[in-house]
Amino acid sequence: xxxxxxxxxxxxxxxxxxxxxxxxxxxxxxxxxxxxxxxxxxxxxxxxxxxxxxxxxxxxxxxxxxxxxxxxxxxxxxxxxxxxxxxxxxxxxxxxxxxxxxxxxxxxxxxxxxxxxxxxxxxxxxxxxxxxxxxxxxxxxxxxxxxxxxxxxxxxxxxxxxxxxxxxxxxxxxxxxxxxxxxxxxxxxxxxxxxxxxxxxxxxxxxxxxxxxxxxxxxxxxxxxxxxxxxxxxxxxxxxxxxxxxxxxxxxxxxxxxxxxxxxxxxxxxxxxxxxxxxxxxxxxxxxxxxxxxxxxxxxxxxxxxxxxxxxxxxxxxxxxxxxxxxxxxxxxxxxxxxxxxxxxxxxxxxxxxxxxxxxxxxxxxxxxxxxxxxxxxxxxxxxxxxxxxxxxxxxxxxxxxxxxxxxxxxxxxx
Numbered sequence: 038x039x040x041x042x043x044x045x046x047x048x049x050x051x052x053x054x055x056x057x058x059x060x061x062x063x064x065x066x067x068x069x070x071x072x073x074x075x076x077x078x079x080x081x082x083x084x085x086x087x088x089x090x091x092x093x094x095x096x097x098x099x100x101x102x103x104x105x106x107x108x109x110x111x112x113x114x115x116x117x118x119x120x121x122x123x124x125x126x127x128x129x130x131x132x133x134x135x136x137x138x139x140x141x142x143x144x145x146x147x148x149x150x151x152x153x154x155x156x157x158x159x160x161x162x163x164x165x166x167x168x169x170x171x172x173x174x175x176x177x178x179x180x181x182x183x184x185x186x187x188x189x190x191x192x193x194x195x196x197x198x199x200x201x202x203x204x205x206x207x208x209x210x211x212x213x214x215x216x217x218x219x220x221x222x223x224x225x226x227x228x229x230x231x232x233x234x235x236x237x238x239x240x241x242x243x244x245x246x247x248x249x250x251x252x253x254x255x256x257x258x259x260x261x262x263x264x265x266x267x268x269x270x271x272x273x274x275x276x277x278x279x280x281x282x283x284x285x286x287x288x289x290x291x292x293x294x295x296x297x298x299x300x301x302x303x304x305x306x307x308x309x310x311x312x313x314x315x316x317x318x319x320x321x322x323x324x325x326x327x328x329x330x331x332x333x334x335x336x337x338x339x340x341x342x343x344x345x346x347x348x349x350x351x352x353x354x355x356x357x358x359x360x361x362x363x364x365x366x367x368x369x370x371x372x373x374x375x376x377x378x379x380x381x382x383x384x385x386x387x388x389x390x391x392x393x394x395x396x397x398x399x400x401x402x403x404x405x406x407x408x409x410x411x412x413x414x415x416x417x418x419x420x421x422x423x424x425x426x427x428x429x430x431x432x433x434x435x436x437x438x439x440x441x442x443x444x445x446x447x448x449x450x451x452x
Contacts, residue, residue, distance in 0.1 A: 058091035060447030068439035098133040123149035137206035151194035192230035196223045216244035236268040254284040269306035271360030276300045295329035303362045345372040363395035379410040401425040418443040
């Protein structure tokens with residue numbers, strides 16, 4: 038009996054395609070230094086060593102993917118050298134039981150010492166994909182939201198996001214139904230780290246139904262529910278309903294517009310020194326707008342293919358550093374130039390500020406990234422980032438910047 042089971046397992050494994058991706062990345066960085074000591078230099082230099090191991094198994098309609106990348110950072114080599122280690126991992130399982138129906142289970146994990154002030158990117162788990170997720174306070178590639186910067190540079194940080202997603206096209210040729218459920222944990226793990234970045238955790242659910250009006254336009258109805266609790270005692274629940282419309286105006290230009298509303302029920306963290314005479318804080322319920330307007334444009338070219346996006350969004354924003362929820366506007370612009378098959382240049386810029394009389398941080402963020410694939414196993418990357426922030430809690434504005442040059446070596450194959 039056991040022998041038959043082992044035989045079946047060997048046959049199934051041998052029939053599946055297992056590929057591997059082994060790479061190592063070395064980054065050298067110069068950045069602004071906000072150390073509080075008087076003899077600290079204004080500039081700091083870092084070096085990162087990141088080995089990356091990726092495995093992918095394909096068997097019929099099932100795909101399993103596992104990536105692991107420990108990053109060893111040598112911080113401030115010229116003044117106060119120290120070593121910091123991060124563990125970055127990702128797991129994904131995709132299952133397509135039949136045509137028009139698919140499921141995906143994913144987990145993304147970051148654990149270790151994370152420098153938050155330099156907005157330096159985490160290592161890409163896929164060296165050929167420039168849209169891989171960046172650091173915990175970096176704006177996503179699709180245009181935000183921008184995150185406020187803490188007052189502490191390095192914290193012992195945990196970020197975990199588990200998501201189950203389902204997509205179905207069984208309702209008809211022009212209909213697409215999707216939904217997801219997940220649980221996220223993010224923030225500092227020890228006392229000093231939680232003072233800089235409070236631990237935030239909670240579930241999230243969303244669903245959407247899209248209908249293609251024609252080959253050029255579609256409408257989507259979406260609903261989402263998120264709940265977050267903070268180690269400071271704050272918590273909030275946000276229920277959002279939106280209606281969006283997308284249209285391809287021409288072969289090069291596309292438009293996106295959306296409108297909706299969010300019901301927010303939030304409770305702010307109690308004061309550090311509470312007043313016994315003051316009444317206890319009660320949960321507050323608000324109705325906040327959700328507005329989206331974006332335009333995308335592409336200029337096809339064999340030598341300088343360009344793909345850009347300009348977006349404006351007004352929506353409820355949860356400040357992960359304070360737990361406050363307020364209406365905020367995010368204006369972001371991204372552009373990517375493919376300068377031939379081996380050279381890519383990307384730029385991003387954005388600003389965010391509170392609207393409707395609310396108080397919150399004001400941020401301006403920008404950066405340029407260049408990638409040059411020398412051959413099938415070697416590439417060179419350069420990244421420059423800067424963030425200006427103004428917070429009501431701080432007496433002066435802050436500006437942080439970082440410039441990095443990286444070298445990647447990789448090898449892929451079939452096991």
